[in-house]
Amino acid sequence: MDEATESGIVFGNLVPLPYKVIFALQLGVFLWYLLVRYCYENQKLNILSLLNLSYSNHNYSHLDGLIQASATGEYSTANPADVKENLVLIRGIKASLKKLATINLISYLIYVLIGLKKDQNVILYPIHVMLPYITIGYGFQRLFWYSRKKETFGQYRMYTTVKRILMGGINSQTMRTNDILISDSLTSYSKVLNDLSLFVWSTFSNEVYNSKIEFIVLAIPGLIRMKQCWFEYKLTKQKQHLFNFLKYFSGLVPILINLLIKLRLLKLNPENSQDISQTQLLESLKWLNTCWYFASIVNSTYSFIWDVRMDWGFQLFELIFKSETTFIPLRPWNQLVYKNLIGYHSIIMTDFVLRFLWVFKIFIIKDQQNLTVFNHLGQFLFGNDVYSFGYTIVEILEIFRRWLWCFLKLESDWVKLQKIETINNSLPNENIEMNSFKNG
Template identity: 30%
Template sequence: MFGGQVVPPGNSPHLRKSGSRPVVFDLGGEQGNGAEEGFSHSIEADNLKILPMSLSAAAAIMPSPILLWRFKVLLFFLWGFFCCKIGWSSVMRMSANLRDLFLYEVFLYYNPLLLVTFAVWLWGSNLWVFSQSTVSYAKIFDLDQNHLNHREIWKVAMWMTIVVPSSMTAYLYLYSHGEVSLAASQPVLLYCAVAMLLIFPFDIFYLSSRYFLLRTLWRIVFPLQAITFADFFLADILTSMSKVFSDLERSVCRMVHQQVATIAWFEADSICGSHSVAIPLVLVLPYLFRLFQCLRQYKDTRERTSLFNALKYSTAVPVIFLSALKYHVFPERWTNFYRPLWLLSSVLNSLYSFYWDVTRDWDLSGFTRIFKFNRPSIWSYILHGRKWVYFWVIGSNLILRCTWTYKLSAHLRHNYLTVFAIAALEIFRRFQWVFFRVENEWNKMNSKSTTQISMSEMSAEEEKLKLLASSDHNV
């Protein structure tokens, strides 16, 4: 029973491990099969050895991500250099009399998109700081898992930075070389492309995020429902970009009436000219949207704070319309009567808005310690709990609030370079405002959740006491 020799099959799992040669071969006719299996397994082992070598060789051939990033940065700077060179040489080809008028028209078409691009870069920076801190901005804005992170926002901003100046450079080059019709088509194509990307219904180019943006804009224009944090947050940002909407209106008006690549804007009686009534109307729209939101919020909550907030936005209306009256009244009447009223309304709007930013939107009356980061870094050391950060933000906010009044004044719009710089500074002020406003909202949400938990614990304790009392009474 135990004396005969038992020869197990060559494919027994007890005699070899995966990738090794068989230890025992079958005799007779099975020997060849065992040899073939051993040969095949040896080939598999060699293939397994060759595969990591091929992967390592492929990894050695592929450039590192840092090298690719440096190459992209180099291409970006080369592109910027060529755009500046072509644009400057194109402007220098024009006569001195035509140059200033033409540059104003170029700014009219492209400065709104340049300011929007600047705002997108800053919004990506906001999201980057939030991702490094304890603030959950996705929870605050009630975003789903498909929301864009800071890298994707910066990617969008990078493409905007490439496309918009490229179109402006082509506009300058074609106009300076006599191709007026082709030059006029450049801003038209750019605006149409931007509009198509926003409303494109297919699942490309971040469809869910575009839908969220358009839905929020619709809720801002028609506040027929309860106001969410995302609604009035975006509406506040739109108030800082009122000049962008005003220039967009003038640009679209000129495109519709085929006045691109002309100087018809300089004529006061032009339908899209600098004296147009549509300019103050478009400037005041973001403030009216925010005003109606505050009234809607008061209707839902009955909080008097919403009425005071609505009063703040109403103070921007006289600043805009008193300034626009310069083009529609006699100069003496403007200088002696309307100009002092404009200055008084400007000071009132600036101081009221500054007070509301510090005490209501930011709640910095006690210099609370904010900007708490998840892990120590150079930014956490610079920002967290530093008093100079608060002094800088409060001081710069006051100064930029006052200069923003200059921006809202329609009678000062001919200083287009100064107005463009002030508009960019206002967007930067709003970029600073976002940090403190979102942090304050996050602190409020945490305090509410803590209060609710404590209240639920207290109610649970009360229920226990009632049960104990009822049981004692029954006994």
């Protein structure tokens, strides 16, 4: 057992697999809290208007005082939310974060303590098995379930959004920003979802994790986005939704090739009784690896250009698409909300680096002397299994990349709203009617 594997086992014992999932979920809530608070307090953005949510009953045309009145669970505001209502959203996220952090920490400490003696006590063992499930269940209930109380409009909106998204639906008429933030964030949590699936598998099975199930779990977020893109394309006939569909499809190709590689590796063992030779298997693996790198290059390049041009609305690549366009890397200054050129370019560069982080897999070389820093970094990030610290860092970096993406996505949607709607002279960036926002 090499040093990297040993460190991976140590980390896996320090942060057990289910608590990786739990802490990743908590991290997402914490980053969302920072995002909303910064946009409101520092930039005075009305996030509730972007989400088409309000905490005032009179702003809903058909609420009638009861949140369960609507059969569809769709609540688009008839009047835009007052900017100060964002404080309610911030306090709500903060309250949920505090409760999650407290419960998660207590659960983690109990789990670790029980783990020291569970093999010696038949009563502690089932508690040790069920405690992570109870903690995960509480987290999902706290964030994604709903109460019938009038004060929980935000939580109910989260419930209806997640319910719609898991079915592959999207409300592109009145809640597109609301839905896109959740569904795109889900794609960044695909590895975390796979960790959860692996944990459930290991609870009920002593066999090695099924590669086909892993493929299905990793593919689900992308398949959801593909269904949403196809729905919007049929609804609007706008080709950009078809191109978006192809972007998510390109993301599934490396996952599929990775499945084929793992299925081939199962045959590469001394007990192989099939007619295919070891040499043929190695040649097949070499070809599949080449295909994986090519597919990953296509997907990362496609996704990065889409982030910059379509999701953020920047003009960095406009010379490629429109040769007569005057080169402006971002947008005109009066359409930049954050007014921080270093910040914009830093996010773009970070997005590029993290989109291509998989390149370090090329440098994974074991059992050799005089390895470079790239070899060590590649081995650390991608050379071990899901229980390792390096793998966890990759998951956290993707969540961090999505968090930065959200800042510029919210700004882009805000700019689009300003272009579409008539701005109130007294409150130029606060009262914006949302109902006609269809985001071409």
